[in-house]
Amino acid sequence: MARVTIEDVALEAGLSVATVDRVLNGRAAVRPQTALRVEKAIRLLNYQPDRLAARLAKGQEYRFCFVLPEGNNSFMIELGEEVRANASRMVSERVHIDLRLTDVFDAATLAATLDSIGDIYDGVAVVALDHPRVREAINGLVERGVSVVTLVSDVPSSKRSHYAGIDNSSAGRTAATLMGRYLGNKNGKVGLIAGSLSLRDHIERRFGFEQVMLHEFPHLSILPVLESRDDWQRVEKVTAQMLADHPDLIGIYNVGAGARGIVTALENAGRQKQVTYIAHELTDYTRRALVDGTVDVIINQNAGHEVRSAVRVLMAKADRTPLIEAMEHIRIDIFVRDNLP
Amino acid sequence: MARVTIEDVALEAGLSVATVDRVLNGRAAVRPQTALRVEKAIRLLNYQPDRLAARLAKGQEYRFCFVLPEGNNSFMIELGEEVRANASRMVSERVHIDLRLTDVFDAATLAATLDSIGDIYDGVAVVALDHPRVREAINGLVERGVSVVTLVSDVPSSKRSHYAGIDNSSAGRTAATLMGRYLGNKNGKVGLIAGSLSLRDHIERRFGFEQVMLHEFPHLSILPVLESRDDWQRVEKVTAQMLADHPDLIGIYNVGAGARGIVTALENAGRQKQVTYIAHELTDYTRRALVDGTVDVIINQNAGHEVRSAVRVLMAKADRTPLIEAMEHIRIDIFVRDNLP
DNA sequence: TTAACTTTGATAGACGCCTATCAGGAATTG
DNA sequence: CAATTCCTGATAGGCGTCTATCAAAGTTAA
Structure with a gap:
């Protein structure tokens, strides 16, 4: 059960350690037939170079x-x-x-x-x-x-x-499926807030979300995307406006950061319980909001x-x-x- | 930027490598004040033993x-x-x-x-x-x-x-929350199938599930737990019986293995779409069932x-x-x- | 067949740490 | 003060691999 070393391989192949090393590390020319003998011995003994020793030696x-x-x-x-x-x-x-x-x-x-x-x-x-x-x-x-x-x-x-x-369009689709299932047969509007539409992850999430919403839950209507630049104060402003404009808003999907703004806006409007809110990224803030019921689902990447x-x-x-x-x-x-x- | 070695520590502390080693590995008695000098040098140089070399040397x-x-x-x-x-x-x-x-x-x-x-x-x-x-x-x-x-x-x-x-009672609670939210304000019965009630993980999942169901979704009534011994044929039998006995069954949570049996029973009864089904563990089988909509959620441990x-x-x-x-x-x-x- | 080249062998030293041993110096004891 | 005991230093050898060098074969060309 002892470790198989390069020396054992050399012995088995009837060659020297130097030669074995040459084929292992392609250091110098070795006749093909010799290389074959080495490879055979390696297979036979199931030799696996000790990475610890290798890295130590190379000082890499x-x-x-x-x-x-x-x-x-x-x-x-x-x-x-x-x-x-x-x-x-x-x-x-x-x-x-x-x-x-x-x-x-x-x-x-x-x-x-x-x-x-x-x-x-x-x-x-x-x-x-x-x-x-x-x-x-x-x-x-x-x-x-x-x-x-x-x-x-x-x-x-x-x-x-x-x-x-993560696969961000999958993340968006996942959010849509959960939103649709949570809302069941309720009718109403769903809002989507993105940080920036020049960051690829946000674009893809939006795409995935809308795709599933349109196909699977056509009875829910999606509002035009709002851009927030991931700044919570701006998020709060646009959310408040959205809540005011749409009394029949029943879902919010926030693709980017700034969860704090949405929570505040929902609280100010007193509509935490009426709106299903899906957020991204588990932070202290979203965590607390999930525990107290303002956020319904957090989609996270570790x-x-x-x-x-x-x-x-x-x-x-x-x-x-x-x-x-x-x-x-x-x-x-x-x-x-x-x-x- | 070169590596700090045990030798550098010895030099810094004005001691020998042997003594530093004694302190590091508690090999022999060393005067407390000497040990302190070593520790100080280690901190000063931010010495971190090379794990590669250590393991190589110990041949562990x-x-x-x-x-x-x-x-x-x-x-x-x-x-x-x-x-x-x-x-x-x-x-x-x-x-x-x-x-x-x-x-x-x-x-x-x-x-x-x-x-x-x-x-x-x-x-x-x-x-x-x-x-x-x-x-x-x-x-x-x-x-x-x-x-x-x-x-x-x-x-x-x-x-x-x-x-x-995983924390299995959390898993059970998670299943309950999703079940409750997916079912929304529908009324009906929810069935729970367990592999064996002598395996701790199944007990805990059941416990967590029932806890949340009772407190959060009291309008849903839970049927008595069925035991399946994780054998899909048995699972199928008890599920079929359950479906026959309860036309108002709207949810199934399967705590153990044997997803195949539930899928078959649901298909035979033609009630895949009416019943929200939450399963455990992502396998080829549950995966396929999730894709075609028979399973609604899979709770998994990697x-x-x-x-x-x-x-x-x-x-x-x-x-x-x-x-x-x-x-x-x-x-x-x-x-x-x-x-x- | 000799010269030139290619392929292999043998071996030393390094990487950073561990283990062990021996000798000399320090501190303790009576 | 000498006789112990306790600490410390110095050093050698090993872990398995890599790198490099030189010598000894083996092969090919001239």
Whole structure:
């Protein structure tokens, strides 16, 4: 039961350790037939290189950078904290993680940031705006050999090697199904509030939501989308207006941040109980609102998972190791009052 | 930016590597003041021992055993596959995992299995029946220095060091909330089917479900629990009977396995659309039923997560490393048609 | 057949830490 | 004060792999 080492393989193949190492790491020319002997021995003994020893010997270090939006969006703050937590934990694994905050909503700024960090890092994870300028910056990084993972919001047309985030159109569809089922056979209007219609995640959620609403629950009518820029005060204003304009409003789906504004508006109108309200992202605020019944469902993406997954992917890309796909799928969490973590 | 090694610490503290090592690993007596000097140097340099090197040097191997139920329950089969997948992946990390299938529903058999494996393993993960005999067996393992993690179903009164699974009473409450909200203001009866009322997870789900139903949705009446032993043919029989007896049945919550039986019974009665059906565990079967609308909601626990979490916990226990609690929390997944993975 | 090249063997040293041993210095005891 | 006991230093060897170098075969070309 002892460990199979490279030496055992050499012995089994009747070759030297040096030769085995040469085929394992493609270091120098080896005759094909010799390589075959090595491979046979490896299979026979079921040899698996000791990754601990390998990484120790190579002294390999990973340098990654996470680029997140600055500002006071609770979810993004949590994401930043997860990055920091991961960074300190990974030091003992020889992984160094830096965190940069930028105005990701401004394509030029974001692109400039990405352009400037190419040479220092082995990999970059970024919450990216889907904009030609940003796409170019991402492609530039990739071409310089830096692997890029998009986080939370994707840029599918770029050459990024992975997207660590939820499927946002599924999230929108999920919200619609729950909204429709919760409302049952009631009739009325449903409002949709989005942060910004230039962020891909919000667009996709809206798309998914409307798709299912139109097909499955045609008796509910959707109001025109309101844009909130993820600022709770603005959210409150537009929500209050919507409530005033539509006494028959029975559902609200908030695609972005700023839950606080909706809660306040609903409370001011005294209509918390009449309106089914579905929010995104579990924060202190949405949590409290869910517990007290103002929010009915929270659709969430787990920031910790996303960060850890991004790191795993970046590591795998860095040393060309295959991914375990199933492990990197970020699920859409649904929270009702009873399954809060 | 080079790595801080134990040598740097020794230099900084004006001591020898040997002494620093003594402090780090509590190998021999060291004067308190000397220890303080070492600790100060460690803090100053922010020294973090290289885990790779440490594990390589110690030549430490972990030997774990997973004890799962035999039989053809889809979820348990998936769990077994996850164990196997993990086992082969972890070889390169010096972790050896064995898998044993037992009749976990028979306390004596399960206890005997647990009793017999004590000396070979550093840790055991077990899907355990909550029974005095089993509890004793678990405690016996713990006393012999084997850490034990309960998987999927807990034995809280035992000395197990961790439970890797979902909070089942929360799961039950979640099912009730969704059932109540989906049914809206309809009136009628709700049936509850359990696999076995001696498995703790089923008991807790039932408890949670009934609790919320009684308090939040008193207009819905719950039928007496039916026991199915997780066998789909039996499930079908009792469901068919229930449908025949109660024409006003509008909801079914199946706490255990055997979704297939319910689907068949509903189809035979032609009442798929009239009955809101909430099932547990995402399998090929429940998945298909969810897509075609027979099942309305699936409550799931992620087998892969549970297995990986159990392994991490066992490793942490084996070398007395602290756990990252948040990472080991197993969430209750809710699936509707739109957020299937 | 000799020269030139290709393929393999043997081996040393490194990576950072652990374990063990021995010797010398310090502190304690009587 | 000497005789213990207690702390500390120095150092060697190992964990499994990687990297590099040099020598010894083996192969091909001239």
